[in-house]
Amino acid sequence: MPDHFPDDVTPTPDDIHTVTQTLSRLTEYLREGPDPDQALALVEPLLDEYTGIPIQLGDTLRAFARAVLDHPETPHTPDLHTLIAELRTAAWEQTDQHNLHYTLDELRTLLRTTPEPEDCSCR
Structure with a gap:
């Protein structure tokens, strides 16, 4: 790894602020109650067992x-x-907290295998 990164690679406080703003936008979107599959797709990269937020x-x-x-x-x-x-x-x-990716795996399985009851007025 180089001792010093070129200026175009070195993160800036503004770069990090942009990341936190993106997470805030995601939180607000999830509060709106999107489709669970869409929500799962958006959260999944955050909890990747190798590159997700807990590890990073x-x-x-x-x-x-x-x-x-x-x-x-x-x-x-x-x-x-x-x-x-x-x-x-x-x-x-x-x-x-890296093991949260297992929670997502279990949630994905549950969402795909649990049929809604016919008389459910959930949606």
């Missing part, structure tokens, strides 16, 4: 902790080490 956020928190800790101008104090430990703990907690 955990990796990001660990990388952030390492960047702060390894920077030559960072003061190595007991408080810093406590904060770095908190970041690393949070990273593991996020990564532990």
Whole structure:
């Protein structure tokens, strides 16, 4: 991995803000009650077991902790080490959520195999 990314690859705060805005738009859309299959298709990439948000956020928190800790101008104090430990703990907690993709698998199966009762006025 290069020591420095070219400017066109390095993420900016605006890039990250755009991502969080997109997640907010998704949340609002899901609150409108879309078709479950459409909702599942939209949420599925977020919970991918290898590239989903839990894994990415955990990796990001660990990388952030390492960047702060390894920077030559960072003061190595007991408080810093406590904060770095908190970041690393949070990273593991996020990564532990990777198993939510199994929940999606089970939900997808349920949605595709459970017929609606004929007299249901659910929709």
